[in-house]
Amino acid sequence: MPRLQSFRSLRGPFPMDFALNDDQRLIRENVRRFMETEVRPVMRRYDREEKFAGAEIRRLGELGCCGMLIPEQWGGAGLDTISYVVMLEEVARVDAAMAVALSVTNSVVAWPLWRHGNDAQRKRYLPQLARGEMLGAFCLTEPQAGSDAAAIQTRAVRDGNTYRLNGTKSWVTNGGESGVYLVFAKTEPAGASGVAKDPAVMNKTITAFLVEPSFRGFRISRYEDKMGLRSSRSAEIAFDDCEVPTEKRLGEEGQGLKIALEALDGGRVGIAAQAVGLAQGALEAAARYAKERRAFGKTIGEFQAIQWMLADMQTEIEAARSLMWQAAYMRDTGSSRVGAYAARAKLYASEMVNRVAYKAVQIHGSMGYSRASDVERMYRDARVLSIYEGTSEIQRMIIARDLLAAGRSTGESGSRGAR
DSSP states (O other): OOOOOOGGGSSOOSSSSOOOOOHHOOOOOHHHHHHHIIHHHHHHHHHHOOOOOOOHHHHHHHTSSSTTTSSSGGGOOOOOHHHHHHHHHHHHHOOHHHHHHHHIIIIIIIIIHHHHHHHHHHHHHHHHHHHHHEEEEEEEEBTTTTHHHHHHHOEEEETEEEEEEEEEEEEETTTTSSSSSEOOOOEETTTTTTTTHHHHHHHHEEEEEEETTTTTEEEEEEEOSSOOOSSSOOEEEEEEEEEEEEEGGSSSOHHHHHHHHHHHHHHHHHHHHHHHHHHHHHHHHHHHHHHOOOOEEEEESSSSHHHHHHHHHHHHHHHHHHHHHHHHHHHHHHHHHHHHHHHHHHHHHHHHHHHHHHHHHHHHHGGGGGGTTTHHHHHHGGGGGGGGOOOOHHHHHHHEEEEEEESSOOOOOOOOOOO
């Protein structure tokens, strides 16, 4: 067995680097300052009134937070995914509802539009999305089709230079606030319903469309009354012979499911960032309270039971953050396995934040159960993170399939390289 090389003899940078660069630190500082000064004073009222933070999101757009992954040629910031998740984490640390609006616009609308759109579509939408003048919405889920995306029932039938869309989309984030909706519908030939088909063939019948709310036949049918993220709009949208010009089709017919799943891989990295940020905010609130609240003649932070909860919270957050950064790095390097890395980050982070929020409420005691505390809102906001953009059960399926794939090396780390 050859002798291991001396550590001191290694030349060049270390092969693993967990430090943010100067630009990423500046992004973190600027976004944190904005969230603390402009958003924290109003977020509790917004949650109670279910008020969408449109003005604040436009301000974040001016800071470059709405088109971070889009090249400068199309009005974006042209930054990497790690910079993007750093931004999302700082937003979610204060207000998770605002983070989800930014995540959808960046990850699952602007990015697939840039990747699969033509120049006319990019010119029409990307600069406005990047500046925060327009938000995007992602319309895949239906009342009877959530995790099983291929089972959607919305139909698009071509009539000359127009497609006519019919169906219903549910749980549409930014619904009623967006200027462009990325809608997925089936375009199989008329009369094909009820015929047994190969799933691979059925998957090629889904097509993506860019729909504007002014199109005839587009209607917001209702808004969801939700447990958490109450200042983020979630709408049900009805398409009744909605007229969509053929030039608004994104990509070719039959590419829709590929576009959707590709977008969701990036979106899940964003969900992990939301979870990490929300958990960080809950930890900070719990630590502050533990140093202020007194019982039995001393602060509760001096009790071992509280210390152990705080220690577990911090450890889990750091573990989730590492998975998030790893998935972001794999996306930036164009790894073919980004889906599995994103699934791991999303699974662990979204379940972690529920445990952390639970402990934060427990540390606050009765105050944690009061609407007057931030951790009560965080506890409600955390619950949906293990559900949307793929439930925990779906993430486990993705992870297991990657693990069991022929020839897969289970020891591959996919670590962040030196930058």
